[in-house]
Amino acid sequence: MSTDVKGKAGLEDVVATSSSICYLDGDRGVLAYRGYDIHDLARFASFEEVCHLLWHGRLPNRAELGDLQSQLAAGRALPEPIIRLMKMLPPSDGMDALRTLTSALGHYDPDASDNSAPASYRKSVRLTAQLASIVATWGRMHEGGNPIAPDPVMGHAANFLYMLTGERPHPTAVKAMDIALTLHADHELNASTFAARVAAATLTDVHSAVVAGIGTLKGPLHGGANAEVMKMLLEVGLDATPDRIDAFIRGKLARKDKISGFGHRVYRTEDPRATHLRRMSKELGEKAGNTKWFEMSERIEAIVRGEKKLYPNVDFYSASTYYTMGIALDLYTPIFAVSRISGWTAHVLEQYANNRLIRPRADYTGPSYPQTWMPVEQR
Numbered sequence: 001m002s003t004d005v006k007g008k009a010g011l012e013d014v015v016a017t018s019s020s021i022c023y024l025d026g027d028r029g030v031l032a033y034r035g036y037d038i039h040d041l042a043r044f045a046s047f048e049e050v051c052h053l054l055w056h057g058r059l060p061n062r063a064e065l066g067d068l069q070s071q072l073a074a075g076r077a078l079p080e081p082i083i084r085l086m087k088m089l090p091p092s093d094g095m096d097a098l099r100t101l102t103s104a105l106g107h108y109d110p111d112a113s114d115n116s117a118p119a120s121y122r123k124s125v126r127l128t129a130q131l132a133s134i135v136a137t138w139g140r141m142h143e144g145g146n147p148i149a150p151d152p153v154m155g156h157a158a159n160f161l162y163m164l165t166g167e168r169p170h171p172t173a174v175k176a177m178d179i180a181l182t183l184h185a186d187h188e189l190n191a192s193t194f195a196a197r198v199a200a201a202t203l204t205d206v207h208s209a210v211v212a213g214i215g216t217l218k219g220p221l222h223g224g225a226n227a228e229v230m231k232m233l234l235e236v237g238l239d240a241t242p243d244r245i246d247a248f249i250r251g252k253l254a255r256k257d258k259i260s261g262f263g264h265r266v267y268r269t270e271d272p273r274a275t276h277l278r279r280m281s282k283e284l285g286e287k288a289g290n291t292k293w294f295e296m297s298e299r300i301e302a303i304v305r306g307e308k309k310l311y312p313n314v315d316f317y318s319a320s321t322y323y324t325m326g327i328a329l330d331l332y333t334p335i336f337a338v339s340r341i342s343g344w345t346a347h348v349l350e351q352y353a354n355n356r357l358i359r360p361r362a363d364y365t366g367p368s369y370p371q372t373w374m375p376v377e378q379r
């Protein structure tokens with residue numbers, strides 16, 4: 001096998017497929033869905049418009065947007081056995097619950113046995129609606145509340161917050177959640193999307209491919225980083241002096257510990273999603289009358305940038321944003337999935353439409369061939 005293959009640890013910079021969904025330029029800090037810059041989408045688009053853009057390749061007109069909103073609203077209610085299963089699960093990590101419950105949803109999907117293109121699209125829309133309901137209901141039950149029925153009149157972000165809290169959410173919170181969903185919706189061949197595409201390339205069903213994505217997103221090097229960031233901020237403590245913050249972070253760097261929420265495989269400059277989350281963290285903090293988490297985050301950013309030349313990624317400021325919104329830490333990574341389901345399914349549908357089994361090779365480094373067989377008594 002050629003040496004250039006050996007040099008690609010973690011498949012860094014390897015182009016593994018063609019895709020028309022997400023454009024990423026890590027040197028210039030550009031992210032675009034179907035050609036639309038993430039800054040414009042964060043400012044102007046709703047998550048439902050982003051879903052249409054990812055799935056269909058173009059923005060919806062008013063009638064198409066209305067249709068999609070209705071389909072999402074119609075898909076929100078969870079089958080009763082899913083609620084029962086949720087109640088039966090032991091207290092567990094939100095991502096473990098989401099993985100199990102998403103897999104279970106496959107049994108109750110009306111298109112379960114149909115893997116045609118129209119059925120796979122319907123499953124994608126339904127899963128996008130249902131994942132939000134699962135995470136909101138799980139979060140609510142975790143706080144001792146009873147499941148709330150979805151409100152078909154509300155948009156996706158608003159309904160999610162409503163099902164989570166049982167209260168009509170404030171427009172500022174809805175806007176923040178909508179932007180967060182838009183920012184996390186897709187990111188080219190990130191690890192979980194690649195996992196979902198590898199699964200889809202075997203022509204397995206949409207639910208199975210999405211479960212592969214959820215299991216991959218859970219890891220602390222990927223989606224799990226947002227919860228790790230908040231654990232770090234809490235460990236430093238709200239009342240920490242600037243000196244204590246500095247000592248904490250410098251100590252971590254000296255021990256060569258990774259600082260969650262920093263660094264990226266592709267970006268060599270600011271992650272454009274972090275720009276919006278930094279602003280949201282500040283604005284929500286000001287609105288809540290507590291900017292201390294934001295200020296601590298800014299200070300940590302200054303140290304890590306200064307010492308390591310590393311920029312914050314999407315996870316760093318999402319931590320203080322969600323915390324200020326009063327969202328439980330256990331839901332941070334599941335909320336990432338509530339958004340990324342749109343990107344996973346767009347990639348799964350794209351893979352189905354032009355499929356070839358994904359089956360790479362490994363650079364063999366084991367014992368030389370051939371080894372001589374020894375009966376067990378002689379080993």
Ligand SMILES: CC(C)(COP(=O)(O)OP(=O)(O)OC[C@H]1O[C@@H](n2cnc3c(N)ncnc32)[C@H](O)[C@@H]1OP(=O)(O)O)[C@@H](O)C(=O)NCCC(=O)NCCS
Nearest residue numbers: 220221222225257258259260261262263264265313314315
């Ligand atoms: C995202 C991430 C996995 C990318 O990893 P990668 O492309 O494989 O980069 P590496 O882990 O090889 O890091 C390259 C160098 O930067 C350092 N580095 C990267 N991220 C770092 C971080 N968050 N904190 C401290 N140092 C970091 C590494 O220690 C390494 O330094 P070295 O060359 O002196 O050994 C990595 O930056 C990371 O672990 N970040 C923290 C987790 C995180 O926030 N994940 C969410 C990503 S959106």
